[in-house]
Amino acid sequence: MKVFVTGYKGMLGSDLMVRLRSEGHDIKSSDIDTLDICNLNAVLESLDKYRPDVIINCAAYTNVDGCESDIDNAFKVNAIGPKNLAIASNRFDVPLLHISTDYIFDGETDKPYLEGDFANPQSIYGKSKFSGEENIRSLTNKYFILRTQWLYGKHGKNFVKTMLSLAEKNSVLTVVNDQFGSPTYTKDLSDVICEIIKTHSYGTYHVTNSGICSWYEFTKCIMKLAKIDIEVKSCTTKEFPRPAKRPKYAPLENFNLRLCNFKALRHFEEALKEYLNETLFKEKLQ
Numbered sequence: 001m002k003v004f005v006t007g008y009k010g011m012l013g014s015d016l017m018v019r020l021r022s023e024g025h026d027i028k029s030s031d032i033d034t035l036d037i038c039n040l041n042a043v044l045e046s047l048d049k050y051r052p053d054v055i056i057n058c059a060a061y062t063n064v065d066g067c068e069s070d071i072d073n074a075f076k077v078n079a080i081g082p083k084n085l086a087i088a089s090n091r092f093d094v095p096l097l098h099i100s101t102d103y104i105f106d107g108e109t110d111k112p113y114l115e116g117d118f119a120n121p122q123s124i125y126g127k128s129k130f131s132g133e134e135n136i137r138s139l140t141n142k143y144f145i146l147r148t149q150w151l152y153g154k155h156g157k158n159f160v161k162t163m164l165s166l167a168e169k170n171s172v173l174t175v176v177n178d179q180f181g182s183p184t185y186t187k188d189l190s191d192v193i194c195e196i197i198k199t200h201s202y203g204t205y206h207v208t209n210s211g212i213c214s215w216y217e218f219t220k221c222i223m224k225l226a227k228i229d230i231e232v233k234s235c236t237t238k239e240f241p242r243p244a245k246r247p248k249y250a251p252l253e254n255f256n257l258r259l260c261n262f263k264a265l266r267h268f269e270e271a272l273k274e275y276l277n278e279t280l281f282k283e284k285l286q
């Protein structure tokens with residue numbers, strides 16, 4: 001397939017490129033330095049030139065706290081960018097796969113969210129991402145919106161790398177124990193992206209590794225698998241205030257994925273084990 005990827009230098013984009021290349025796709029990749037998705041004319045021109053079979057949008061403004069003080073740019077990249085891609089999707093009759101987030105929900109629930117549940121974003125990041133979703137749904141029929149959460153991958157900063165680095169410098173780690181979700185490996189999300197683009201099963205999907213934990217429980221799991229003997233203490237969100245409000249309980253039930261007979265993603269602990277073995281530990285040995 002001819003695949004057009006935006007934001008290919010990011011955490012998800014990099015792992016997705018590896019997966020797409022392994023399948024032998026013809027790929028045209030872009031990032032902010034070559035195509036700003038906020039520029040409609042540039043988006044239309046690029047897509048008219050390349051005429052892909054599918055557009056995959058991995059570009060986003062992902063600094064959740066930064067969005068709170070940079071509202072215009074957050075909405076430009078997370079709402080107008082996807083809108084431009086949806087206009088192109090409609091004009092050239094090409095499907096658009098877009099990535100969204102659990103932050104579109106408020107997290108004030110006690111059971112995992114279904115795709116059709118009421119969105120009530122509490123942060124600028126969440127609001128801008130939800131606006132991006134709505135723009136896509138209103139401007140093209142051929143869309144896949146994949147909501148995911150707590151991503152970690154080989155490239156860029158992520159929670160796993162941060163905790164491992166903190167463990168090298170500290171004797172105790174203190175981590176919030178009242179926010180729950182499903183840590184998701186970008187490699188596993190990339191597998192789903194590669195499967196879903198081969199279908200016409202358009203719609204909104206929740207895509208996460210299975211299993212639910214708090215950040216504190218996830219940290220315990222990272223330290224156990226990395227064989228690091230360190231004390232991990234729990235704290236509350238109130239004790240660790242951040243500019244952007246995070247959803248408390250926002251695991252995403254992978255309901256539509258199951259209904260459409262896609263393979264369920266493995267448990268987060270299994271994915272994390274592979275990530276640590278294949279990515280970080282291998283790099284340390286080299």
Ligand SMILES: NC(=O)c1ccc[n+]([C@@H]2O[C@H](COP(=O)([O-])OP(=O)(O)OC[C@H]3O[C@@H](n4cnc5c(N)ncnc54)[C@H](OP(=O)(O)O)[C@@H]3O)[C@@H](O)[C@H]2O)c1
Nearest residue numbers: 007009010011012032036037059060062099101148149151
């Ligand atoms: N990370 C998570 O935990 C998480 C959780 C749920 C959902 N998601 C979603 O998953 C997707 C991928 O996230 P990620 O963590 O891989 O993000 P990321 O590492 O921040 O990558 C995003 C990429 O997009 C680029 N970009 C920013 N503005 C752009 C623009 N106007 N035009 C073109 N490219 C632009 C960024 O460049 P710069 O780095 O130079 O800005 C970066 O290379 C995003 O849609 C995000 O909202 C992420």
